[in-house]
Amino acid sequence: MTPDLRIYNTQTRQIETFTTIEPGVVRMYVCGVTPYASAHVGHGMSAIVFDTIRRYLEHRGFRVRHAQNFTDIDDKIILRAAREGTTPQAMVERLIAEWLEDTDSLNILRATVYPRVTQEIPAIVAMVDGLIARGHAYAVDGDVYFRVRSFPSYGKLSHRRLDDLLSGARIEVDERKDDPLDFALWKAAKPGEPSWDSPWGQGRPGWHIECSAMCAAHLDGAVDIHGGGADLIFPHHENEIAQSEAFLGREPFARFWVHNGLLQLSDQKMSKSLGNMVRIREIAGRGLAPAFRLMVLQSHYRAPLTYTDDGLLAAENGLDRLRAAARAAAPNDGEGGAGAGSNVAALAAEAETRFHAAMSDDFDTPGAVAALFDLGRAINRHGASGGATADVDAARGTLRDLAGILGLPLSDTGADAADSDAAPFVDLLLDLRNQLRAAKQWAIADAVRDGLAERGIAVEDGPTGSTWSWARRDA
């Protein structure tokens, strides 16, 4: 039997049993990106984390309504577009297309909807208007600010007190605001900026309001899971709560606040503003996107993870191990003792149980992955020992299925070798080489293997014949 699903909630700081507003349906909103530069691996980590959560929820039988926004208008976009001599719209379109390519490469399922700020202006204006009407916001010179003091529970997500925030002294003082902590819902347009009509004049939305409006428009106002990187807890998510709950007049706006730890690069947060980023397309271009996914999954989603190239390559090696174990047709030698005793079927069932126990416990993907590796070893151990090959095949199926839940495809990477234009020629070379081997012409046979290796083709000799595959690009 499958254990209850338990998830850590940032707001309560506790692991709670997961329940939904509507039975069988999960409304999940994950803060997306502001497309003003290529996505880096930190964004990739977040996308992988929430994609894995979504996949597991779906595996558990939930229908997941997954919304991820694009903040397609803001200061940085305007600035960057101007610098590049293009329009904000053109740049945004290009980068959104890039984002979808990048997330595809990481095997991220497409969200149910990708709302964009610029397409939600009426809903945003309506919400801002409603907040003014309820006394939670006020307009000044074309700007509109949320009155933080009007929302008594402000700070409940990030566990801050207003007085502590004030003493931070890093809040710029704006005389026009009633209170230094008040934040913008609507910003008056400056000359030349993209802008929209509103009751307060030409302008555009503030940073936080979009997500509230989109949750209202696309997920019926309240959500079961609201996610994002840990750096969004304050002020972004705190402000979202204030806006949404003040507007809706009820709580909670989100039942589970889920935040992933941040990816670090050389012991420092990776961030677009710091410029210390590694782009997703760089690793995808090296064929290491699946390895990156495994690297992320081998650490708990709430813990920070340091990105290193060594770590990435280590994950690739581990992934190869899983792929080999899952490969059905490979009649590996490896006549390990195996023997009777434990049987694969039982070990597969055990791995599955461990997998679900781990995933149900606040998405402990490292534990789930460990179960996968153990199952892989059990398969390899029994693989060649004759016996119940049907059980071994079934275990391979279990391994592939469980890995699939994590978004790790283990299916034959050998397929692309067979499809390659070079295949007939490589096959011919291997055929000739095996004739040489039969004649014990080792030196020439090895020269062929070495020559192929130099050209990126790895050859392996097994008891039933030789196989080849494209070696990983670069290394």
Added chain:
RNA sequence: GGCGCCAUAGCCAAGCGGUAAGGCACGGGUCUGCAAAACCCUGAUCGGCGGUUCGAAUCCGCCUGGCGCCUCCA
């Protein structure tokens, strides 16, 4: 200054009161013409000091060292 997180074998990383998962790398074996793969074997008492407990990596306190948020950020 305020709030919070982390510190486990060479590296990465689980663990949530009962005597340390998993991955990578290293070394020794088996198999192999060789190589590769696979399998087997080998390694930590959990940053330091106190405390609570029959019992703590797991709870509490202090210290040391990292990091995050408080400003745009996944």
